[in-house]
Amino acid sequence: LVHTLEVSQNARTIARALNLNELLTEAIALGHDLGHTPFGHAGENVLNDMNPHGFRHSEQSVRVVQYLEKDGRGLNLTWEVRDGMRNHSIKSCPATLEGKIVRLADKIAYINHDIDDSIRGNVITEDDLPKECTEILGHTFRERVNTMILDIVNHSENKNDICMSEEVYRAMFGLRDFMFEHVYTDPDTKKEEGKVEHIIAPLYEHYMKHLELLPQYSQERIRQGTESREQAVCDYIAGMTDHYAIETYKEIFIPKFWIIR
DSSP states (O other), rough: OHHHHHHHHHHHHHHHHTTOHHHHHHHHHHTTTTTTTTTTTHHHHHHHOOOOOOOHHHHHHHHIIIIIIHHHOOOOOOHHHHHHHHOOOOOOOOHHHHHHHHHHHHHHHHHHHHHHHHHTTSSOGGGGGGHHHHHOOOOSHHHHHHHHHHHHHHHHHTSOOOOOOOOHOOOOHHHHHHHIIITTHHHHHHHHHHHHHHHHHHHHHHHHHOOGGGGGHHHHHHHHSSSSSHHHHHHHTTTHHHHHHHHHHHHHHHHOOOOOO
């Protein structure tokens, strides 16, 4: 939720400065990560491996608003909102300028927030960050976010595109590369991620055997042949929070202690 609000705030600031559709930008930003699984990308990777149809959280975000909300009736969102939600990853290209704003605002938010979290958690220090990046972007969370947002506004004004200067773009992705090398793929971090499979995979297998535990609209779609069993199970698990997934796992698989009176 914090990440989503940061993306929304940054994206709305850019849209307002460029006199673009601020409401469309906000709608895309608020919905772009609705499809994320418990435990983020780690949970997404498990479902992607287990589901023969694959699983991508951006596609799942669109499924949430189009097919799952309101007990399976979906929401009345425009094509432009759904396109922006579906194409917010760095390898995608949204059809609208507002979608392109969210695409960059997403990177600005998670790179800087993850750096801030890592510094406060004593995983890295400010001095560890590559100097060739911080000299361009700034030496604090606020300075870096401000530099990136202003750069987008200045280089997108009066253009039919949303872009950054080559210098700032390279510096931003230099920080991203640093985080992948020193934080995201750190052995201690990966060790914890490995535990996610031992929660998500058993839940997936359990619900595949017990479809009666899924929402009624999912069961009905399976009976009608309009929904695969695998997709319905992914829908249900992807809608869980971290805490709910852990508690559900404990409820199903961990023996309860008998209380002797």
